[in-house]
Amino acid sequence: xxxxxxxxxxLYVEREEPAYVQVASVPEEYLRxxxxxxxxxxxxxxxxxxxxxxxQLSPFSFWIQETFTNEDxxxxxxxxxxxxxxxxxxxxxxxxxLYQDVSFSLEEEECNLFNLVSDLHKVPMEAEQEMSSCHIxxxxxxxRELAKQYPALRRLANKKPANITAPINKQPYYIxxxxxxxxxxxxxxxxxxxxxxxxxxxxxIELFTNFAYQDAHAKQRPFISDIFNEPSFRxxxxxxxxxxxxxxxxxxxxxxxxxxxxxxQKGFQMHFGMSLKKFIKMxxxxxxxxxxxxxxxxxxxxAHTAGYKSWQNLNQAFLRYYSCEMEELRRAM
Numbered sequence: 001x002x003x004x005x006x007x008x009x010x011l012y013v014e015r016e017e018p019a020y021v022q023v024a025s026v027p028e029e030y031l032r033x034x035x036x037x038x039x040x041x042x043x044x045x046x047x048x049x050x051x052x053x054x055x056q057l058s059p060f061s062f063w064i065q066e067t068f069t070n071e072d073x074x075x076x077x078x079x080x081x082x083x084x085x086x087x088x089x090x091x092x093x094x095x096x097x098l099y100q101d102v103s104f105s106l107e108e109e110e111c112n113l114f115n116l117v118s119d120l121h122k123v124p125m126e127a128e129q130e131m132s133s134c135h136i137x138x139x140x141x142x143x144r145e146l147a148k149q150y151p152a153l154r155r156l157a158n159k160k161p162a163n164i165t166a167p168i169n170k171q172p173y174y175i176x177x178x179x180x181x182x183x184x185x186x187x188x189x190x191x192x193x194x195x196x197x198x199x200x201x202x203x204x205i206e207l208f209t210n211f212a213y214q215d216a217h218a219k220q221r222p223f224i225s226d227i228f229n230e231p232s233f234r235x236x237x238x239x240x241x242x243x244x245x246x247x248x249x250x251x252x253x254x255x256x257x258x259x260x261x262x263x264x265q266k267g268f269q270m271h272f273g274m275s276l277k278k279f280i281k282m283x284x285x286x287x288x289x290x291x292x293x294x295x296x297x298x299x300x301x302x303a304h305t306a307g308y309k310s311w312q313n314l315n316q317a318f319l320r321y322y323s324c325e326m327e328e329l330r331r332a333m
Contacts, residue, residue, distance in 0.1 A: 178273055
């Protein structure tokens with residue numbers, strides 16, 4: 001299909017050097033969208049508003065990008081250097097014109113891992129259209145280094161895509177509930193500086209490992225029991241996220257949701273891209289992280305809430321998970 005007419009607008013999806021604008025230059029209606037630790041880019045003219053937020057979490061580069069059109073435009077995403085981008089599409093669906101007669105559909109509620117080369121591509125947008133997405137960029141050599149520490153990433157690290165812009169995964173994946181939970185935690189993060197870096201960095205790791213699991217099991221067919229019990233898995237997920245302060249064992253959860261432990265664990269992993277035990281640990285660590293912001297709460301009380309016998313035991317687990325000690329993080333808050 002030929003491109004629709006419209007003014008071309010350059011959209012940086014990565015930059016060599018930051019050139020953030022002053023927050024005071026962002027219109028009041030967008031201030032509620034801003035993260036306190038993010039660098040901001042904003043452009044407004046009669047055709048559209050373009051708001052981008054960026055946080056460097058070496059080796060990750062986290063971007064939130066929103067475009068609001070008044071007229072038909074052609075958005076031109078651009079990166080000055082080749083990168084991989086784990087992309088989550090949240091509002092609107094668009095067609096990306098990659099090369100002559102080669103296009104790709106970015107659908108709402110889908111995620112893809114893109115190999116992006118330094119080319120200009122084109123995304124036609126209609127008047128009154130809103131597009132919202134976020135992506136985590138990384139250099140291919142950095143994902144290989146991360147795989148040494150996080151073996152779950154080895155399959156992604158071994159991929160060698162062609163030197164063109166294209167999705168690395170053969171098919172897009174729906175943003176599962178665990179990924180959406182993590183993305184929403186990032187989009188609502190109120191931490192700054194050192195605490196923000198540790199929290200958001202770990203979210204990036206979880207999102208990449210979740211995607212790696214989905215990619216490794218893309219051809220796996222669900223068991224009939226998993227499909228039949230899908231409402232129970234959704235209820236279980238909601239229960240866990242609503243009650244991170246309650247310590248759960250797999251057997252207790254199996255009994256509560258009237259599922260066998262085997263069905264519970266296999267079905268959870270299939271639906272949410274991570275094991276039940278890993279998810280419980282993740283929300284437990286997040287809960288401990290948040291409690292550290294309440295400086296009047298003793299470390300021993302945080303450990304008890306997280307289900308650890310002592311704060312020293314929790315601190316060891318916390319250090320492995322967030323790469324910082326609890327006291328160190330509390331001092332930075």
